[in-house]
Amino acid sequence: MTSPSAAHPRFAAALSALGLDDVEVRSFPDATRTAAEAAAAIGCELSQIVKSLVFEADGVPVLVLMDGASRVDVERVRAELGAERVGRADARVVRDATGYAIGGVPPFGHTTQLRVLADRRLLTHGTVWAAAGTPHTVFAIEPKALVAHAGGTLADVREAG
Template sequence: MSTEHPGIVRFRAELVSRGGRGEIVVLPDAVHTAALAAEALGCEVGAIANSLLFDAAGSPVLVLTSGAHRVDVRALAERIGVERLDRAKPEFVREHTGQVIGGVSPLAHPRPVPTYLDAWLARHEVVWAAAGHPAAVFSTTFEELLALTGASVVDVETP
């Protein structure tokens, strides 16, 4: 019987089924920001891919952004062709991803979610993203993350 959290188990199965090769690491519970995760992993904060789910008039939009960036929601909404992006409420996040805020992975959602990948992440040889639980992350590359998610690459900051 696995002692691994069900969210991590689902994520691992999806990662393997899509051909992902990253290592899943469970961090201490106290690591709840990109800066703390980067410190625990020994990487730059920019190599942490934060998974942010937005509500675009009732439709989910997932943005995988560098931990070094803040998303300019107005500029990003215009770039991706939606009227506006609002911060998703916890219930909306769980409904569309099957995961909780802080643990939203780029994969293993109940239905496909339009996904956008911060171009800045390409600067890092190894990128770390959530693995289905707030304390779990996995290693990947920009190219692999792009292939795994089918994301569109976008700039997320102010032009």
């Protein structure tokens, strides 16, 4: 176990501002950019990894929190948001909207206020793990607390299957 100081400084500050100084942040020598890499490094189920994915809905960045074993159904996101077009954001949009690079985007602590959709399946676990602002750090949190701190709306936005 490491301290929140192992997290990206902006994210460590966000944890502190939310009173989450006691949250477990783990740092790994190798990148955990993918959900599979993170699950292997942590030793948890793939579905316990939270992917923080940025999409653009009619040109506006939106964050979707999805479990690591599932894929986002873009049509469901579009319907949930009432948007005409939804697609994955490029690396520049992700960094501009969140302040973090792809592979290290945390679920909160961003440079801009994003609309957040959290897939309901995240609530099936007692603990989930999400990026702590870098490709080398993750943190553990209870799913309901994650959704609350992210300002997320629960939705069914994963691909059926």
